[in-house]
Amino acid sequence: MSKPKVIIIGAGFTGVATAHDLALRGFDVVVVERGEIASGTSGRTHGVLHSGGRYAVSDQESAVECIDENMILRKIVPQVIEPNGGLFIAIDESDLAYAEEFIEGCNACHIPIQELTARQALEMEPNLNPKVLAAFTVPDGTFDPLRLALSFAASARKNGARFRTYTEMEQLIIDGQGNVTGVKVWDRTTDTHEEIYADLVVNATGAWVGEIASHAGAHVPIKPTPGVMVAFDQRLVQRVINRLNKPGDGDIVLPQRRMMVVGTTSFEVTDLDYVPVVEDQVKIMLERGEELVPGIRKTNVRGAYMATRPLIGGGSTGRSIARTFKCFDHKETDNIDGLVTITGGKATTLRAMAEKTADVVCQKMGVQAVCTTKEVPLLSYRDYYLQNN
């Protein structure tokens, strides 16, 4: 009995988590990634392990996903997380006015929060804006992006998944009926081309899913939306600091190692392979960031960078599906068999995205296997390399 074979395109968070889930469920998995693991959007996130508080008012479906997955990741992959919590702080009257909705939203999404006085908040985080009016604690955290991805990849490898990095999908192989049966790839380390066949192909290319699906004539309603982030060379806060308001530009300041990262903005682009860091956006963001932590002004910029969110744009119903994720079986959407696309979501929800995708894959291939990724602790990220030697 040979195992059913699945090719996953893309080794961002979504791809590596899906590889881990499918490998656990007994599939023969090959991942093709044109760069290094997490060299797309995933490597470049801020690294907030979201509590969901940010979406508790406007996007409760995402908020619930975030808080559930946040708790699971703390348990299965503690070695890449700074689980120090977060604060939502109010600086002006409009923030204060938002507080009521925020409390309701968090309660509805079972996000544990605690109200603090301004004094308490400043005691916890002395570098906050002294004008802080109110604050709430949330179970946010910070993670190291590459190492989070590597932990999933290491565990997937242990269970037999193969990772082909620096290997770019050039074409989908399509049979006489218009169905996908494999991929044609270009190995950039040896400059050679080959064909890989499988029972099913999973398109997990984040912001690039539209481009990949179009090779088979399939359509994915994706709206790539980049944002800018800036890292500073000091760690003025120990917790993730959020502005108590609707998500906007420069409203998150988070600690990571000995640094601090401020994010982010939101704009639209057409060319995804290289998006420049836009100076004006950096400026706006810093001004907003300083409202949260005024000391930012006196620290040095360590790096400015950007990444592209794979947001799912208005589907056929025209309803925008905000920050949640979606798995497309192209048999159902475009009558093309052998291709499944997974995109949207957040880094924080990578495991849930993988579970959903693996469920679809199992159902399509008639495989009976339950998801165990909620309980299985991940290997050390170092194992990904250890298995080479």
Add this chain to the structure above:
Amino acid sequence: MSTPKWVVTFQIYRKKGNADPHFDEFKLEVSPDEYVLDGIERVWAFHDRSLAFRHACHHSTCGACGMRVNGAEKLTCITLIRDVTQDGGVLRIEPMRNFPVVSDLAVDMGILYTRMEMVEHQPVNSDAKEAIQPEARPAGPVGEEEDYIRLSDCIECGLCISACPISGSSPEYLGPAVLAGAHQHGIKGNEQLLKLVDSEDGVWRCHSAFECTAVCPSFVEPGWRIMDLRKQVIGERFKRLFRGSSPKIIDTMEASK
């Protein structure tokens, strides 16, 4: 935009499969306030899609983007073009030394990760005070109940190993990052680790070039840590001299305290 553009020639090391390595040149218009890695990514995006290089976080937390820029080890995602060349200048980009080259600028970091695991280096640190060197401590006052958890300062970029003359001539030498990792983990009461560190390829292989400390982008100061480890190792040896050499005896003594 506000800053005028520069024209810079990127001379990039290329290697595919078993073919002989060579350099390719790409003339790019850049802003001096962009990072070297931005230029390299643009070469890939617009000039040569076959260019292989490692990168992920673009803000010095993942350690993937270490390369040699005009000979010196740099974390390219935080190295401003302004700081390493001038308008009309050249940037010679090579992969790190002392690691096997996978292709072009991408190296295999397996040795470093394996050894970091060997010395039990903890990627997260709950004793944050210890992890931050005095001069690098965050500006904010440090509270009493400081029980937050931090990812370790060492981002496992390998720059120190690339810069170390001894790692170059003795591949078996554990290397600066690894010894620094052992130092951070602590060798007290850890017989196995002590043995690893107090060996020919451990602290005694270092010949004090201190290039590791000079190139480390994360202020880990491997040079200082290796020296401090030596002090600790000598201390342990002395203790043993007076207590008798059997580690068993020491164990029971520690336990009975």
Add this chain to the structure above:
Amino acid sequence: MTGVSKTSPLSRAAKWFDPRARTISTIGFILNRITALGLSFYLFLHLIMLGQLAQGPQAYDGFLATVHSPIFVFGEVLVIAAGFIHGLNGIRIALNSFGVGARYQKATFLVLLSIAVICSLIFAVRIFTV
């Protein structure tokens, strides 16, 4: 494994002497390698010379004549300088290894190197003037 073990140990060690793109600390490292090689070579020569003595008074006189030639005197200065540099630098490294002043090794190096240079100059002046 390409890149790491392909080259011979000697050619790998040759990289020790390449100071390009390196810091002052490497100058210390290189000086210590060079002086160590120089001093070992000198010791070797020295033993050969001593061997000459055993060949009788004539050989000894001839030997003295060569030794007083300017080239030899200059060589002697070099040996003394190497001794100072290697010795003082060695003290720095030994102290560092006992955990003393490793954070200030650059400054220590510069101070000790200056002392070595000054001492060598004094010695050179004396040896050429007497």
